[in-house]
Amino acid sequence: MELAFLLIPIVLVLVICGVYYSYLQQKKRREELRRLADELGWQFEPQSDYDHDEEYGHFEIFRRGHSRYAYNTLHGSVAVDGGNWPAKMGDFHYKVTSGSGKNRSTSTYRFSYLMLRLPYQPMPELLIRREGMFDSLASLFGFDDIDFESAEFSRRFFVKSPDKRFAYDVIHTGMMEFLLAADAPMVDIERGGCCLSDGRGTWTPHEFRATIEFASEFFRLWPQHVVAQLEHKV
Numbered sequence: 001m002e003l004a005f006l007l008i009p010i011v012l013v014l015v016i017c018g019v020y021y022s023y024l025q026q027k028k029r030r031e032e033l034r035r036l037a038d039e040l041g042w043q044f045e046p047q048s049d050y051d052h053d054e055e056y057g058h059f060e061i062f063r064r065g066h067s068r069y070a071y072n073t074l075h076g077s078v079a080v081d082g083g084n085w086p087a088k089m090g091d092f093h094y095k096v097t098s099g100s101g102k103n104r105s106t107s108t109y110r111f112s113y114l115m116l117r118l119p120y121q122p123m124p125e126l127l128i129r130r131e132g133m134f135d136s137l138a139s140l141f142g143f144d145d146i147d148f149e150s151a152e153f154s155r156r157f158f159v160k161s162p163d164k165r166f167a168y169d170v171i172h173t174g175m176m177e178f179l180l181a182a183d184a185p186m187v188d189i190e191r192g193g194c195c196l197s198d199g200r201g202t203w204t205p206h207e208f209r210a211t212i213e214f215a216s217e218f219f220r221l222w223p224q225h226v227v228a229q230l231e232h233k234v
Contacts, residue, residue: 029202033072033090036205042076049073052092056115059188059195065094065109078116078212081220089114089211091202112203114185114196114211116219120230121192124163126170128179129186131158150176157184169226178221182214 030046037044052070053062062068073090092113097106146159146167153176161167171179188195196211203211 030072032205033074033208036208037074037076040074040076042074045073045075046071048093056193056195058190059193061111061113061186061188061195061197061199062092065096067093067095069093074208078215080116080216083119085119085219086117087115087212089208110202111197111199112201112208114208114215116194116196116215118189118192118194120227123189123192123230124161124166126167126189127158127160127187128171128184129158129188130184131156148176153180156180166226170222172221172223175218175221178217183210184214185211187218 034044034046036042049070050068053068056062070090070092073088075088077084078087090112091110093108093110095106095108097104099105146161146164147154148159148168148171150173153171157179159167159171185196185198194215196215
């Protein structure tokens with residue numbers, strides 16, 4: 001019993017230290033992203049945005065779990081082949097609860113993202129991401145993604161679009177080489193917007209910059225005839 005009373009203050013001190021350390025880490029990240037926004041000439045909004053998942057709910061990555069909100073949000077534009085496309089990036093938070101009763105547990109997840117508003121509407125949807133284990137299992141039941149002439153690209157990337165011709169035009173040989181050489185995040189194009197994220201964790205300022213550069217190069221590589229067709233539809 002005496003040992004239990006001795007452990008209580010020790011546990012409380014450890015909890016307080018943990019909370020304070022988390023506060024310092026969050027403060028440091030806000031300061032880093034605020035400096036990044038200043039360097040890019042973007043606006044920075046650190047507060048939580050609980051409407052983000054509703055506004056961008058058509059992207060699967062923002063529909064996961066519960067207790068969802070965006071925070072540490074930066075607003076600006078990305079230079080793409082001579083134009084400036086409206087952009088938004090930052091961090092996203094959600095929780096996943098599993099089990100029941102005494103076995104009930106909740107895990108917290110955070111990841112960073114970059115969103116672009118494309119100047120082409122309407123346009124086909126397109127999803128490009130790294131191939132996963134479940135994609136291989138799904139293919140056994142006939143749920144195949146779009147295959148390309150490059151066996152290496154088809155093995156490493158999952159591609160989905162309701163318009164295969166559009167996917168083949170965008171993902172030409174040069175684009176495949178670019179995606180294979182880059183540390184490519186998921187590229188999800190829906191409703192005239194593009195979301196880039198790996199969904200695995202928060203990015204450093206350097207990784208945010210690298211993702212902006214990736215997005216700029218990705219869209220610069222789109223063939224002129226594809227861009228011309230999309231611009232004609234606007």
